[in-house]
Amino acid sequence: MDETWAEYLREVFLTPGFIPSDAHKAILQLDSRIIFTLNFDDIYERTANEAQPGSHIVKSYHDSDIPEFLRKDGRFIVKVHGSLNTPTKMIFTQEEYARSRTKNAAFYSCFEASLLTHSFFFVGVGYNDPDLSLLLENQSFLFDGGQPHYYLTSSDINADLIKSLRKNRNLKTIKYDKIDSQYSGLPACLSDLLELVENARRKLLETTNW
Template sequence: MEENWEPYLRERFIDPGYTHAKIHQDLFSLDQQIYLTPNFDEIFENFVISETGGQVTVKRYSDSSVHNFLRDDRQHIIKVHGSVNHPEELIFTHHDYARARVKHSAFYSVLDACLLSHTFFIVGCGVSDPDLALLMENHRFNFPLSRPHYLVTSSRISPDMTQSLKSNRNLKCLTYNSREGHKELNESIEELAEMLDVARSLPTGA
């Protein structure tokens, strides 16, 4: 699209003035310290900023200080594919993936470390995403005895794919029925948030 690319992105992702959906509220209610998002729109971070009075750090994969999210005690949103407001850095094609992995290899080392120290709860990310596939496959075979990570996906996923994801990416699938606008997904995340609140209220070691 050449010179039409940036105006197209603005027309599709910025000009409509999209507001958050219920799924954004539900994910925020999990009250996590780190949110990694491949989405290059800014709907989720705008919602979180408004909810927290700006008490959240938003970084792109290309930021020199992005690695601080592993050690800071603030809440972080990490844009692993860039932001629509910086279209020259968007990771959109296979060429973009390859370029980012070379130019920003340190960021991917940080993600590798994060896979070892945290449990990933993946929502709304397809299994064909090249970034996710490579990260998970490298982690699976470099650290075969690591605890699993979790992928929330439609119950329409095939048993063969479920087994492949477990064997090759150390991903356990949590399935839900996607009818009625993903109602079951929203309800499940609400229930998870309630369970987390209860667990956090228990005395240490309980």
């Protein structure tokens, strides 16, 4: 890695001083215990810390104690591809993906366990990420008939791609109207989801059927 690479990445992702969007805030309000993020920046972490100081523990794929997010209480933000805090360990290339799956096998075992035991809701994730695609495809074919995960995307997604994601990665697509090129419709969609989530939680409290 070139010695200027870390400096360049920080200039791109940190120097502009990006502020949390309404979408970041809406995702936080969903109050998921575990958030897996493919982003290198710390915008979501800052969103969580500003709203609820000290409420979230941040882990990266290369941490030796990575199983904590599965075995301990609390809310976790897991950096699947690393972060700008340790630029030399950020995962960018196909080779880095392959090396990481071997070197950091403990993380991938935990990640796969999470995919088996939890329903994932993917927001703002590209469907062509090679690391994530491989994991989802492996589980889809290993555990045929398993419960699906959910992929939120704009309504202009191709119909054939929707079928492919369902067949090969066990992803059910949820479409929303992005409204414009800035995806202004996303926060409203997440707000609608939050209302449904809160209603479901109230029912759980009433029935105690965990």
